[in-house]
Amino acid sequence: xxxxxxxxxxxxxTRRATSAVTLTVSAVVLTGCADADLAQLExxxxxxxxxxxxxxxxxxxxxxxxxxxxxxxxxxxSPFLPPDEIAQDSADRGEVALAPDRQRAPEPxxxxxxxxxxxxxxxxxxxxxxxxxxxxxGNVTSVKEGNYMGTDYxxxxxxxAQEIRVTERVFTQPEGWQERQVSLVINENSE
Numbered sequence: 001x002x003x004x005x006x007x008x009x010x011x012x013x014t015r016r017a018t019s020a021v022t023l024t025v026s027a028v029v030l031t032g033c034a035d036a037d038l039a040q041l042e043x044x045x046x047x048x049x050x051x052x053x054x055x056x057x058x059x060x061x062x063x064x065x066x067x068x069x070x071x072x073x074x075x076x077x078s079p080f081l082p083p084d085e086i087a088q089d090s091a092d093r094g095e096v097a098l099a100p101d102r103q104r105a106p107e108p109x110x111x112x113x114x115x116x117x118x119x120x121x122x123x124x125x126x127x128x129x130x131x132x133x134x135x136x137x138g139n140v141t142s143v144k145e146g147n148y149m150g151t152d153y154x155x156x157x158x159x160x161a162q163e164i165r166v167t168e169r170v171f172t173q174p175e176g177w178q179e180r181q182v183s184l185v186i187n188e189n190s191e
Contacts, residue, residue: 076173098177100153100169109133109141109149114166117149119184122161129159133184154182162186 109117112135120140121132133141133149143149143164147156152168159165163185171177 098169098179100177104148107148108139109135109143109147110151110153112136112150114150114152114154114168114182114184117184119164119186121186122159122164131156131159131164150182157181 116136118134119131120134123130123132128144131143133143135141143156145156145159148154149156150166150168152170154166154168157165157167163183166182166184168180168182169177170180
């Protein structure tokens with residue numbers, strides 16, 4: 001038992017020594033907080049807090065003079081509207097009668113522009129006048145008044161012996177749907 005008692009006593013002394021060292025270090029650290037300069041600092045801060053504060057200095061910044069600019073393209077199409085709404089706007093302006101029927105099935109000669117089509121002949125069949133139109137793909141198509149041709153919704157208005165008159169419908173931004181008259185004539189010098 002003697003060894004156990006010695007161990008117990010040694011452990012107890014070690015604990016006392018550790019506690020004494022901890023207490024000494026804590027006292028040294030806390031003594032540093034009781035500095036005399038802190039009292040002077042507190043006095044200076046109290047003086048500053050009691051002094052009335054002034055207004056911050058006003059810094060005048062010279063701004064450039066504004067110039068009024070007029071927007072030159074206010075009558076043009078808005079780039080933010082989809083084409084369907086533009087068509088709706090033109091319909092609201094009373095141009096519904098001139099708008100082409102998009103539900104109608106396209107005819108064979110509507111794949112080509114009028115500049116690509118050639119009038120190669122006309123003939124009378126009873127009371128009806130018929131025109132023969134050559135297309136760039138080499139075909140010759142028989143057409144009558146009321147048929148459509150060209151990429152601009154062109155409708156054949158009249159067929160004469162030497163020419164056909166086509167009424168096209170084109171869309172322009174300021175005016176909406178407009179009609180224009182175009183003629184195809186027989187070129188005697190062509191092949």
